[in-house]
Amino acid sequence: MRSSTNYKERIMNAIINTACQSMDTQGFAGFYHSLVAQVAPNLPMTYGEFVNRTGRATQPLASQNDALFYSVAYAMSHYTTFRAVLADNLTIEARDSVINIIDYGCGQGVATLATLEHIASQKDPKTTHLNIHLIEPSSVSLGNASYKVLCLAQAYGFSTTITSQNCLLANAIVPNFNKGADTLHLMSYILDVPAVQQQLQAITNQIRQLSGVQHIIASDIAYPTGFNGLNLLSRQLLGYATYIERYNETYQCYDVIQGGFTSRTSKAIGFMLSLNNDSAFHQVA
Numbered sequence: 001m002r003s004s005t006n007y008k009e010r011i012m013n014a015i016i017n018t019a020c021q022s023m024d025t026q027g028f029a030g031f032y033h034s035l036v037a038q039v040a041p042n043l044p045m046t047y048g049e050f051v052n053r054t055g056r057a058t059q060p061l062a063s064q065n066d067a068l069f070y071s072v073a074y075a076m077s078h079y080t081t082f083r084a085v086l087a088d089n090l091t092i093e094a095r096d097s098v099i100n101i102i103d104y105g106c107g108q109g110v111a112t113l114a115t116l117e118h119i120a121s122q123k124d125p126k127t128t129h130l131n132i133h134l135i136e137p138s139s140v141s142l143g144n145a146s147y148k149v150l151c152l153a154q155a156y157g158f159s160t161t162i163t164s165q166n167c168l169l170a171n172a173i174v175p176n177f178n179k180g181a182d183t184l185h186l187m188s189y190i191l192d193v194p195a196v197q198q199q200l201q202a203i204t205n206q207i208r209q210l211s212g213v214q215h216i217i218a219s220d221i222a223y224p225t226g227f228n229g230l231n232l233l234s235r236q237l238l239g240y241a242t243y244i245e246r247y248n249e250t251y252q253c254y255d256v257i258q259g260g261f262t263s264r265t266s267k268a269i270g271f272m273l274s275l276n277n278d279s280a281f282h283q284v285a
Helices: 004-021 023-042 047-054 064-089 110-120 139-156 194-207 224-238
Strands: 098-104 129-135 159-165 183-188 213-221 245-247 250-254 261-265 268-276
Touching: 004 023, 004 064, 004 139, 023 064, 023 110, 023 139, 023 250, 047 064, 064 110, 064 139, 064 183, 064 213, 064 245, 064 250, 064 268, 098 110, 110 129, 110 139, 110 183, 110 213, 129 139, 139 159, 194 224, 213 224, 224 268
Parallel strands: 098 129, 098 183, 129 159, 183 213
Antiparallel strands: 213 268, 245 268, 250 261
16 A cells, blocks of 8 residues: 555656756746646646635645645746846856855745856856755745755856755845855845745845855845835835836746746835945945
8 A cells, every 4th residue: 555645746757856856947937937847737736726825825835735835836937027126236256166145035046046047057057066045934935946946056057055944034044155255145026025024134134244245135026015125125225215127028938827838027125235244335336
């Protein structure tokens, strides 16, 4: 006899593994299209059921079914927006042989995956070591994120050290990496969540104490809650609300309500804040 639960878990893990294999030649886009091809013909739930189960994805995902549905529905949108914010703000230099990355409320790692592809587009991955730290309250999402990030890093040839914390932001300990390398702090589609806004000070207090140059890169939905979250982040780190850029990026994704691929335009916002905590003048131009 076999456990139906264990059998389903093996099937879902196999789906993720197959999708990750597509990263070898096609990067994140290959992963997404492979995932959709496997999951879309038999979605594990309706959109309404997903909304009710997860509070419109504001609560930690509790099952692999939730994670698969979320990736099909939202991953391409979040990836596209974060790549656009990176392209507007972050230049990787040839001398950047070590880069530190911390992804807060990382979900299944989309912001980190976007960052890896951004770095790979600007310098030879084989000359770069990445220290990657993932923070996420959902153990399901965190496991997926760690595996996906490892697969994409290996596909590009990055040298990596990947660590993680399975906890709320309020309980997270922000690592203080190598002083000689810049640290990228990623916050993708989390700052609109009221619970995250309530916990944010615990993170920003630590960021302000870290050694060296810190780049805080954020994206979110262009709703009042999103603007509130980005403004809060800016005030806590800089002492004032800085300019927030709007992003209207067109992309192809799978429509979990209608079925089939469709073209959409994101209604998103984002910015990058830079601090040098070793300088008397904390903000970096």
